Amino acid sequence: MLLKNEIAEQFRSRKFIVVLVVFVVFAIMSPITALFMPDIISSVSESQNIKIEVPPPTWIDAVVQYVKNMTQIISFVLIIVYMGIIAREKENGILVFLLVKPVKRTAIIVSKYLSVLFVAIAGITVSFIVSGFYTFLFFEGFVIKDFLLQNLFILINIISTLFIVVLFSSIFKSQIVAGILSFVAYLLISLTSQVEKISEFLPSGLITQCNNMMKGTEISFMPILGTLVFMSICVVLSIISFSKWEA
C-alpha cells in the first residue's frame, strides 16, 4: 500500500516520466554517438587541417558509450532527482502525515527503497530495449546475450547509487546536504575502480566487469555479491537512522 502510494507519487510528481525520458534519450544517444563519432572527429579535424584516421565504429563503441552514459550521466541525474526522496518530505512536513498513521517506520523506508528499485528496473529495461534495438540496427556482430548481462551489472550499479541517495536522504533533513554527500560517496566509490582488489567488492567493480566482457576477458560475479551487501547496509542504516528521527 505504501509502495503503491510511493510509485503513484512518482507519477503524480512526474519524476518517473522525467527520469524515464532521460534514460531513453541517453540509451538512443549511445549507438548514434558511436555511429557518427568518426564523422564528427573527421569534420572537426578537417576544419583544423589535421588528418586523423578513425577506424569504422563497431557495436563495442556503442556499448562503451552506453555503459558510460548509464553509470555516469544517468547516475548524476538520479542523484539530483531523488536526493529529496525522504529529506524533502522531512523538510516540507509530508512525512508527518504518514508517521502519525499506523504504519511502521521501517515500512516507510522500505517503500522508498522499493520505489527507486522500480525506477531503476523500469529505466534500464527501457534503455536495454531501445539501445539494444538501435545497436543491432546500426552495427554487425552485436551480441544481445552479453548486452543483457552488461545491463544486469549496470542495473545493480544504478540501484546502488540510488540506495546511497535514499540512505543520505533518510539521515539528513536537507535535500541539498543529502545530494552533495550522495555525489561525494558516488565519486569515492567510482574512484575505487582504480584499485581492483577493493573494487571487486564494490559497485565500481560492476563497471569493470562490463568492460571486461567487451575485452573478452574473464568476468567475476563478486561485485554483485559485494554490492548486494553494500545495499543491505544502506537499508539497515536508513532504518536505524529513521527510527530515531524526530519530526
Add this chain to the structure above:
Amino acid sequence: MIKCVNLTKIYGKSDIPALNSLNIEVQKNSVFGFLGPNGAGKTTTVKILTGLMKQTSGEFYIGGVRNDINSVGLKSKIGYLGQDNKMYGGMTAQNLLMFVGEIFGLSKKDREIKAGEMLEMAGLSMSANKKISEFSGGMIQRLGIAQALMGNPEVLFLDEPTSALDPIGRKEVLEFIHSLREKCTVFMSTHILNDVERICDSVAILNKGELVAYEKTEILKNKYSDKLIEIVFAKNEKDINIKDLFEKIKSVEILKSEKSSVVLLPTDMRKAKIDLLNFIASTGIDIERFEVKSASLEDVFVKLVGGTKDE
C-alpha cells in the same frame, strides 16, 4: 483518556527543558484546550503524544496503554492534524481519504462509505475530485480533520487548527471540532484564547515548558475570577502613556494595556474605584467606558503567563 506523567523534553544539550515534568489527565469525550504563548512547549507536547518525538523522561498513556515514539498501536488510536498541515497535493480529496482508510485497514467498500461520510461532514463533497493543491486554507484544514478522523480515532490531536484561517473558516472549523466531542476526545493546542473559551471543557496553560494552570474552563475562570476594571479611552486620547499613568495608583495592578484601553486588577475594589475615578477626574483624561467586569479566559491567561502587552 490521555495521561501524562512527569513528561519532560530537553532538546540537545540545552539546560532549559522545552517541557518540564508535565502531569495532566484528559477525560474521555471532552474537548481539551492546551494553551500557551509561542514557544511554551505545546507543539513539543503534541509531538510526543502523537509519537513524532521522543520524550527525554516521563511517560504517557492513551486509553490506559503506555506508548512511545515507534508505537504502531498508538497510531491506530489517534488522529492528528499538525500546525503545518501538509498532505499529498497531487491527490484528490477522495483519493487521500481512500489512502488513509487503506492504511487503517478498512475494506474498499468501508473506505468508500467512510470517505463519503467524512467529505460530507467536512463540507467537501463537491470538491471530492479536486486536487488538494487547488484547495483554500479552510478547505485544507477541514480535509486535514476529515483525514484524521478516517480511522475512527479515540483521540484527535489538533495543533493550532485555526491559526491560519480567516474568521469564517475559523468559525466553521471550531463548530466542526465542537461537534466531535461525542465521537472522540479532542486535544487541541492553541494560542487563541477565544477558541478555547468557546469550545473547550477543560484547559491547561503552559508557559516556558511549565504547567501553570490546569482546570475545567469554567472553574479556571471562576478561580481567577477577581473582578477587573477595564477603562476604554476616547479616540482623542492617542498620546497617553498608560503604563506610566496607572503605575502610580497603588490600589491596582496593570493586567493588560493596549493602545486605547487598559485592564486593571484591583487589590481592593472599593478603594481602586475611588482612586481611579479621582485620578481620571483630576487628570482630565477623556474616557469612553469605565467597567467593572469578570475575568475572561484571556485575562486569566495574561495573569498566569504574565507580562503586559503594549501595542
